Amino acid sequence: MNKEKIGYYIKMRRSLLSITQNDLAEIAGISLRSLKDIETGKGNPTLNQLEKIAEPLGLVIKLEVRNG
Amino acid sequence: MNKEKIGYYIKMRRSLLSITQNDLAEIAGISLRSLKDIETGKGNPTLNQLEKIAEPLGLVIKLEVRNG
DNA sequence: GTCTAAAGTGCATTATGCTGCACTTATAAT
DNA sequence: ATTATAAGTGCAGCATAATGCACTTTAGAC
Numbered sequence: 001m002n003k004e005k006i007g008y009y010i011k012m013r014r015s016l017l018s019i020t021q022n023d024l025a026e027i028a029g030i031s032l033r034s035l036k037d038i039e040t041g042k043g044n045p046t047l048n049q050l051e052k053i054a055e056p057l058g059l060v061i062k063l064e065v066r067n068g
Numbered sequence: 069m070n071k072e073k074i075g076y077y078i079k080m081r082r083s084l085l086s087i088t089q090n091d092l093a094e095i096a097g098i099s100l101r102s103l104k105d106i107e108t109g110k111g112n113p114t115l116n117q118l119e120k121i122a123e124p125l126g127l128v129i130k131l132e133v134r135n136g
Numbered sequence: 137g138t139c140t141a142a143a144g145t146g147c148a149t150t151a152t153g154c155t156g157c158a159c160t161t162a163t164a165a166t
Numbered sequence: 167a168t169t170a171t172a173a174g175t176g177c178a179g180c181a182t183a184a185t186g187c188a189c190t191t192t193a194g195a196c
Contacts, residue, residue: 001128001129001130001131002119003115003116006115006129006131009131010131013133020171020172020173021172021173021174022172022173030154030155031154031155031156032155032156032173033154033155033156033157033175034153034154034155036173036174036175037153037154037174037175039173039174040173040174040175042175043153043154044114044115044116044152044153045114045115045153045154046112046113046114046115046153046154046182046183047071047074047112047113047114047115047118048071048112049153049154050115050131051070054131058133058134059131059132059133059134060069060131060132060133060134061069061074061129061130061131062069062129062130062131062132063069063074063077063078063118063122063127063128063129063130064127064128064130065081065126065127065128066126066127066128088141088142088143089142089143089144090141090142090143098184098185099184099185099186100185100186101184101185101186101187102183102184102185104143104144104145105144105183105184107143107144108143108144108145110145111182111183111184112182112183113183113184114152114153114183114184117183117184
């Protein structure tokens with residue numbers, strides 16, 4: 001998953017949970033500006049930022065061997 | 069996966085492929101210093117850094133729904 | 137023990153992510 | 167067409183990730 005896909009995935013997941021960017025940013029404890037950049041595939045978030053966003057969305061970050 | 073686990077996973081994967089930190093850093097196109105910090109769970113790498121490291125190791129970064 | 141290669145650490149500099157502010161652009165409802 | 171809400175953008179300042187250098191520590195080979 002590249003930045004664009006990760007951003008899109010977060011956006012879709014947030015949409016599924018029916019919360020706004022503003023709400024998620026507050027819950028996650030990050031700036032609205034950063035969340036917007038991440039969802040639009042811009043920027044280059046740190047692992048901390050991603051984890052803060054993933055957690056309230058019920059998502060987890062994984063590192064796996066390609067394919068299998 | 070938190071920073072520590074991701075670092076450890078990278079370290080183990082690199083070890084499995086029998087390459088040094090120096091080699092991986094060069095192949096990945098990142099600094100040796102950064103790779104060291106990432107493998108030891110220090111620092112807070114960006115998505116770009118992780119992707120650069122993951123690629124030559126045959127790893128992929130994923131974002132998934134927790135559990136299922 | 138010595139020697140060597142690999143891995144880890146402290147520190148200063150540079151590059152860039154994170155943030156807040158102001159503004160613009162959708163999108164939807166009335 | 168107006169209004170309201172959510173989402174996207176440019177920019178500047180601050181915080182910190184990324185880097186290079188010098189050094190120390192560890193792990194193995196001899």
